[in-house]
Amino acid sequence: xxxxSSATPAGPGRPRDPGVDRRITQAALDVFGDAGWAGFAxxxxxxxAGIGKxxxxxRWSSKxxxxxxxxxxxxxxxxxxxxxxxxxxxxxxxxxxxxLYAGPxxxxxxxxxxxxxxIAGIAEHYGRMRTAQIAAARDIIRRGITRDExxxxxxxxxxxxxxxxxxxxxxxxxxxxxxxxxxxGAAGHARELVDxxxxxxxxxxx
Amino acid sequence: xxxxSSATPAGPGRPRDPGVDRRITQAALDVFGDAGWAGFAxxxxxxxAGIGKxxxxxRWSSKxxxxxxxxxxxxxxxxxxxxxxxxxxxxxxxxxxxxLYAGPxxxxxxxxxxxxxxIAGIAEHYGRMRTAQIAAARDIIRRGITRDExxxxxxxxxxxxxxxxxxxxxxxxxxxxxxxxxxxGAAGHARELVDxxxxxxxxxxx
Numbered sequence: 001x002x003x004x005s006s007a008t009p010a011g012p013g014r015p016r017d018p019g020v021d022r023r024i025t026q027a028a029l030d031v032f033g034d035a036g037w038a039g040f041a042x043x044x045x046x047x048x049a050g051i052g053k054x055x056x057x058x059r060w061s062s063k064x065x066x067x068x069x070x071x072x073x074x075x076x077x078x079x080x081x082x083x084x085x086x087x088x089x090x091x092x093x094x095x096x097x098x099x100l101y102a103g104p105x106x107x108x109x110x111x112x113x114x115x116x117x118x119i120a121g122i123a124e125h126y127g128r129m130r131t132a133q134i135a136a137a138r139d140i141i142r143r144g145i146t147r148d149e150x151x152x153x154x155x156x157x158x159x160x161x162x163x164x165x166x167x168x169x170x171x172x173x174x175x176x177x178x179x180x181x182x183x184x185g186a187a188g189h190a191r192e193l194v195d196x197x198x199x200x201x202x203x204x205x206x
Numbered sequence: 207x208x209x210x211s212s213a214t215p216a217g218p219g220r221p222r223d224p225g226v227d228r229r230i231t232q233a234a235l236d237v238f239g240d241a242g243w244a245g246f247a248x249x250x251x252x253x254x255a256g257i258g259k260x261x262x263x264x265r266w267s268s269k270x271x272x273x274x275x276x277x278x279x280x281x282x283x284x285x286x287x288x289x290x291x292x293x294x295x296x297x298x299x300x301x302x303x304x305x306l307y308a309g310p311x312x313x314x315x316x317x318x319x320x321x322x323x324x325i326a327g328i329a330e331h332y333g334r335m336r337t338a339q340i341a342a343a344r345d346i347i348r349r350g351i352t353r354d355e356x357x358x359x360x361x362x363x364x365x366x367x368x369x370x371x372x373x374x375x376x377x378x379x380x381x382x383x384x385x386x387x388x389x390x391g392a393a394g395h396a397r398e399l400v401d402x403x404x405x406x407x408x409x410x411x412x
Contacts, residue, residue: 033320036242110320113378114239114313134379158372158402165375166368172319173340173367196364200406 028070033107064121079136086144094190101171234276239313270327285342292350300396307377
């Protein structure tokens with residue numbers, strides 16, 4: 001694989017410009033979100049990022065590698081979430097989900113659900129990413145149980161489905177004209193969602 | 207608009223075959239789900255439904271009208287949900303959502319989130335459908351409040367986001383090979399989800 005992320009040393013030559021890396025990542029996700037795999041190519045990504053096509057070919061030898069790196073860099077990293085409390089971790093997770101589905105990567109994220117399984121070279125990478133994300137999210141809940149923040153019998157699946165799904169649904173049903181405001185206030189809505197759900201698991205069954 | 211649904215009288219000639227109507231609806235949603243609006247046309251829909259193209263043109267004068275009718279007939283009708291109890295209504299709603307996102311219309315439903323806003327003639331219809339569905343879902347919660355099944359201060363938005371989103375997320379994160387089993391047991395999972403969420407709103411805040 002050519003370049004895993006902007007954290008990889010740039011090798012000989014000039015150090016990489018992180019602003020250019022971010023532009024390439026967003027341009028790749030934009031083109032994939034708008035046109036799908038059928039319309040994904042070096043040319044439109046370079047045009048959208050405002051760079052020469054040669055710059056892309058210097059770093060990525062195929063469009064699979066370019067999209068793989070853009071997904072790795074541009075989609076949420078649940079494995080990095082560890083604030084020290086379950087409440088803090090869940091707010092961070094919900095904030096990331098709202099940002100993803102109300103923000104500039106929304107179309108790319110939806111497109112992955114539709115197309116990832118049928119794109120050679122992307123299916124495996126996306127499958128691994130999704131498995132790792134689900135495992136990291138389940139670890140967040142298990143750490144909360146270990147710290148006695150919620151009861152041991154809590155359904156990890158129901159809590160995660162309603163948290164991540166509730167954030168996603170809220171973003172998708174927000175009219176496009178109001179999504180920028182939702183993204184700006186994502187953490188506030190995430191806190192309301194987490195308070196609502198933790199109340200479900202923290203009180204004994206009736 | 208040519209034919210709003212199979213409930214519309216067929217006019218002169220032979221009465222319609224509801225089996226053919228269902229095949230056309232599913233074929234139209236399959237083609238839209240797989241190929242998007244760019245690949246949606248009378249020809250592939252007729253081929254997939256196993257009927258002649260002339261049969262489609264007799265009833266629909268444009269592909270917009272065909273897709274509009276397929277969406278009306280094939281997507282969940284939340285406005286028809288009224289079991290008499292909040293619990294029953296929410297289980298029905300969650301079962302519909304699981305069936306939609308784990309079943310044969312999953313790709314068409316995801317494709318609508320991606321493309322509907324930019325398809326002339328579909329954007330308005332989809333916008334009206336979605337507004338009506340959200341209003342019908344909110345009515346379900348309000349009837350539950352009127353019947354004293356949940357407290358008056360319940361957040362309608364949080365309860366609906368977590369219910370519909372939790373069902374959607376569960377379906378989307380279920381591996382393709384296990385989706386048929388999930389669809390078959392959708393009502394059972396829907397009940398677990400509803401019990402989990404109603405517990406959140408039925409107990410006083412701590």
